[in-house]
Amino acid sequence: MDSTEGISHTGFHAGSFSANDETRAAAEAARRRVRIMSATLHTAPPHHESVAAPAARLALKTDGTSRGLLDGAWWPRSRDLLSELPALTDLLDPLWGRITRIAVNPKHWPVIPRKVPVNGHIVKVGWFTPEIDPHKLLLLSYGTGRWDLLVIPPETGAESAAQLMAAASDYDGPPLTASALIAADEARYGVCATDEPMGPDEAWEYEGGASAVSAAVPEQPGPPSRTNRLIIGM
Structure with missing residues (x-):
C-alpha cells in the first residue's frame, strides 16, 4: 500500500x-x-524627400516715380489662398519688407483664411467689398507701405498672362484698374468681360478706344520688356 x-x-x-x-x-x-x-x-x-513648392509668378514695377493704380501682377496657380499666399510672400518679404496683412475681394476666392503661416511668421488676411477691386490683391508691410497687384485668373493662358503682366507692371501704360485690364484682355478673345457691370470710372477707362486697350494689353507676341520690371517664376 x-x-x-x-x-x-x-x-x-x-x-x-x-x-x-x-x-x-x-x-x-x-x-x-x-x-x-x-x-x-x-x-x-x-x-x-520634401518637394519645394513652385515659385510664385510675378511681374513687379521696380523703378520710376509714378506708381499708378497697380504695382504689378500676380498669376496664382489656384484659388486656394492658404496654399498660394506663402509662396507669394516668401518672394515679396525680401523686396518690400515683411508682409503683415493681405486683403482681397471675396468674389473670386471661395475660402478666405483669417491667418496664413508664412516662413516663420503669420500673415493676417481680410476681405472688403466693394472697397477692393475683385481682380486685385492688396498687401501691407508694417511701417513700410502698401502695394496693389493685379490678380490674373489661374486658368489664363501663358500668352495672355504675359501680356497682362506687362500691362500691369508698365509705367508707360494707361492707368487702368485691375478689372478694366482683365475686361480688355477678355474682350480681345471674345469672352464675356465681367459678370457684373463695371463702375463709371472703369467703363470710361475700358471704353477709351482701341489705343487704350492696345496699350493696356499689347498684342505683339513674345516676352514683355524687362525695362523697369522684375519678372519672377515665369
Whole structure:
C-alpha cells in the first residue's frame, strides 16, 4: 500500500512538472510572436524627400516715380489662398519688407483664411467689398507701405498672362484698374468681360478706344520688356 501510494505520488509530481514545462514553452513562444509582430508593426516609415513648392509668378514695377493704380501682377496657380499666399510672400518679404496683412475681394476666392503661416511668421488676411477691386490683391508691410497687384485668373493662358503682366507692371501704360485690364484682355478673345457691370470710372477707362486697350494689353507676341520690371517664376 505504501509502495503504490509512493508511485502514484511520484507520478503525479512528474506529470505536473511536464505540464508546467509545456505552459512555459507556450508562453515563451507567444512572447516571441509578440516581439516579431511589434518589430514588424513599428518599422521606420520610408523617407520621402520634401518637394519645394513652385515659385510664385510675378511681374513687379521696380523703378520710376509714378506708381499708378497697380504695382504689378500676380498669376496664382489656384484659388486656394492658404496654399498660394506663402509662396507669394516668401518672394515679396525680401523686396518690400515683411508682409503683415493681405486683403482681397471675396468674389473670386471661395475660402478666405483669417491667418496664413508664412516662413516663420503669420500673415493676417481680410476681405472688403466693394472697397477692393475683385481682380486685385492688396498687401501691407508694417511701417513700410502698401502695394496693389493685379490678380490674373489661374486658368489664363501663358500668352495672355504675359501680356497682362506687362500691362500691369508698365509705367508707360494707361492707368487702368485691375478689372478694366482683365475686361480688355477678355474682350480681345471674345469672352464675356465681367459678370457684373463695371463702375463709371472703369467703363470710361475700358471704353477709351482701341489705343487704350492696345496699350493696356499689347498684342505683339513674345516676352514683355524687362525695362523697369522684375519678372519672377515665369
